[in-house]
Amino acid sequence: GRNDWDYTRNGPSTWVERFPMAAGSRQSPVNIETDRAESDHEALSNKPLRWKYPASASKKLVNPGYCWRIDCDGDGTLLTGGPLMDDIYKLEQYHCHWGCSDSRGSEHTVDGQAFAGELHLVHWNTTKYRSFGEAAKAPDGLAVLGVFLKVGKTHEEMDKIARMLPYVSHRDEMIEIDDPIDPSKLLPVRGGRAGRCINPCMRWADRIIRPDNKCDFQDDNGYWTYLGSLTTPPCNESVTWVLFKKYIEVSHHQLNIFRNLRKFPRGGECPCHENHGVVINNFRPPLPLGNRVLRECGS
Ligand code: SG4
Ligand code: ZN
Numbered sequence: 001g002r003n004d005w006d007y008t009r010n011g012p013s014t015w016v017e018r019f020p021m022a023a024g025s026r027q028s029p030v031n032i033e034t035d036r037a038e039s040d041h042e043a044l045s046n047k048p049l050r051w052k053y054p055a056s057a058s059k060k061l062v063n064p065g066y067c068w069r070i071d072c073d074g075d076g077t078l079l080t081g082g083p084l085m086d087d088i089y090k091l092e093q094y095h096c097h098w099g100c101s102d103s104r105g106s107e108h109t110v111d112g113q114a115f116a117g118e119l120h121l122v123h124w125n126t127t128k129y130r131s132f133g134e135a136a137k138a139p140d141g142l143a144v145l146g147v148f149l150k151v152g153k154t155h156e157e158m159d160k161i162a163r164m165l166p167y168v169s170h171r172d173e174m175i176e177i178d179d180p181i182d183p184s185k186l187l188p189v190r191g192g193r194a195g196r197c198i199n200p201c202m203r204w205a206d207r208i209i210r211p212d213n214k215c216d217f218q219d220d221n222g223y224w225t226y227l228g229s230l231t232t233p234p235c236n237e238s239v240t241w242v243l244f245k246k247y248i249e250v251s252h253h254q255l256n257i258f259r260n261l262r263k264f265p266r267g268g269e270c271p272c273h274e275n276h277g278v279v280i281n282n283f284r285p286p287l288p289l290g291n292r293v294l295r296e297c298g299s
Helices: 012-018 041-046 156-168 252-258
Strands: 050-052 058-063 069-072 078-080 089-098 117-125 142-151 173-176 223-228 239-244 248-250 295-297
Touching: 041 295, 058 156, 089 142, 089 252, 142 252, 156 173, 156 252
Parallel strands: 142 239, 142 248
Antiparallel strands: 050 078, 058 069, 058 173, 069 089, 078 089, 089 117, 117 142, 223 239, 223 295
């Protein structure tokens, strides 16, 4: 059926059999060869990448059986600028990919090196499309912000998620979020906050920011960007990828909590018995960049 894919028996190398788009020439993830990235300061820095996420946007935590995911209310969220130019994208959900050990787990790699995990904030283009579903079929419909996870100290905001995961330990379980989770606190930090606070009186910001919103955030850590796809079936070629150069730290213990999620429903039996049916190695390996351009912004 449509959901007959996983990361083991029906893993990434078999996806093309049921999902033809997975064989396309604009697939994700890719290995980022940092030397090959084209600095495109004029085009990318002209309009800095900016985002705004009220903590109230994070609505519910879900275990779909292959990751954890937080579904959002996109109202009041915003991602624009950089490769997205003037189009306004809203946050739909965010989720994570990780490994069985700390040496693997990310989908994108940087100069051949994997990170312990990769956080994805999935947005859709509300300027051009009327729904997430419609946008997911369009070449400029989605934008995913990717953040690499490295093992280090405990991440405070991520800990709110880790502490809730035992309540959704099995597939199809879900919990409403009461303790607000601020997605902007999951982005790479400089000077205590992700990005720089923009003065709302700036003329170009005025057009978008409502007067009641004190500030939003702008990238100043740098990122890589290229045109790609969803990394899971049906692998739609609809994603503008933005990968932050700076990683965030999460603890080994926090990753172990991710690794304790189950692929099967409560009371059910894991169909494969592999690794006791826990969700691990839920990443697709890199695919060729081909003749696509990898652009970079910032140092
Ligand atoms: C994860 O499996 C999410 O749970 C999926 O979300 C998501 O699919 C999929 O990853 C692909 O997204 O950023 N890794 S990715 O390219 O967003 C979609 C849901 O299934 C369509 C809702
Ligand atoms: Zn993802």
